[in-house]
Amino acid sequence: MKTITFHYDFLSPFAYLAFEHLPQALAGLSVHVRYRPVLLGALLRAHGLLGPAEVAHKRDWTYRQVLWQGRMHDVPIDMPAQHPFNPLPYLRLALASADGADTNRYVTETIFRDIWRGGGDPSDPARVAALAARLPRVREPDGDAVKAQLRANTDAAVRAGIFGTPTMEVDGQHFWGLDSLPVLRAWLEGDPWFEQDAWKSAGNRPAWTPPGKSQ
Structure with a gap:
C-alpha cells in the first residue's frame, strides 16, 4: 500500500475541490492518505x-x-463572503x-466544508469559535506546539520544492493541482509512460534569459 501526503491550505479552493474529489479519483486503489x-x-x-487572488484579472x-470545476466534478461549492482571508x-x-503533523479526514472535511459551502464569512471570529466547538481538541490552537507544527510542515514543504x-x-x-489527479492515478497504477524520457527529463533544458538579465 502506498502512502499519499496531501498538502493543503483551507484558503485554496482547488485544495477543497481536490480533497472532495480524491476518493472518487482514487477509487479501487489501495492507498493511505495523510492530510497535511x-x-x-x-x-x-x-x-x-x-x-491567483493577488492578480486582479486572474482572481x-x-x-x-x-x-465551474465544482459543477463538473459534482462537488458543492460556494464562494465565501470574503476571499482571500487569513487561513491561520x-x-x-x-x-x-x-x-x-497530519489531520484526519473528518476534521479536514469539516473545516473545508464550513468555509466552502454556504457562502459565509471565514473571517468572522464567531464562525471560527462555533467551528472549534464542533471539533475534537488535543492541543490548544493558539499554543506554541501547534504554531511550531504548522511552521515545521510548511518549512518541510518548501525544502521539498x-x-x-x-x-x-x-x-x-x-502532483500539483486538482487537474493532476488523473496523473496521480496513472502513476499509482504503474503506467509505463512515466519510465520514458518525456517524463524523466522534461525539465532538463535551459530556460530563456531576457536580454540584460544575468542567469
Missing part, C-alpha cells in the same frame, strides 16, 4: 510567486473556474485536533 496542512502564503513567498477568472485560525484549529496547494506527494513525486 501548510501555509500557502509562505510557500508562494519562498518561491517568489503571487497567488476573477479563478473564482469562476473553481465554480483554521490551519491551527485543524492541527489542534491531532498530536502530529512544493510551491502550491493542493500537492499530492507519493514515491518522492509531486
Whole structure:
C-alpha cells in the first residue's frame, strides 16, 4: 500500500475541490492518505510567486473556474463572503485536533466544508469559535506546539520544492493541482509512460534569459 501526503491550505479552493474529489479519483486503489496542512502564503513567498487572488484579472477568472470545476466534478461549492482571508485560525484549529503533523479526514472535511459551502464569512471570529466547538481538541490552537507544527510542515514543504496547494506527494513525486489527479492515478497504477524520457527529463533544458538579465 502506498502512502499519499496531501498538502493543503483551507484558503485554496482547488485544495477543497481536490480533497472532495480524491476518493472518487482514487477509487479501487489501495492507498493511505495523510492530510497535511501548510501555509500557502509562505510557500508562494519562498518561491517568489503571487497567488491567483493577488492578480486582479486572474482572481476573477479563478473564482469562476473553481465554480465551474465544482459543477463538473459534482462537488458543492460556494464562494465565501470574503476571499482571500487569513487561513491561520483554521490551519491551527485543524492541527489542534491531532498530536502530529497530519489531520484526519473528518476534521479536514469539516473545516473545508464550513468555509466552502454556504457562502459565509471565514473571517468572522464567531464562525471560527462555533467551528472549534464542533471539533475534537488535543492541543490548544493558539499554543506554541501547534504554531511550531504548522511552521515545521510548511518549512518541510518548501525544502521539498512544493510551491502550491493542493500537492499530492507519493514515491518522492509531486502532483500539483486538482487537474493532476488523473496523473496521480496513472502513476499509482504503474503506467509505463512515466519510465520514458518525456517524463524523466522534461525539465532538463535551459530556460530563456531576457536580454540584460544575468542567469
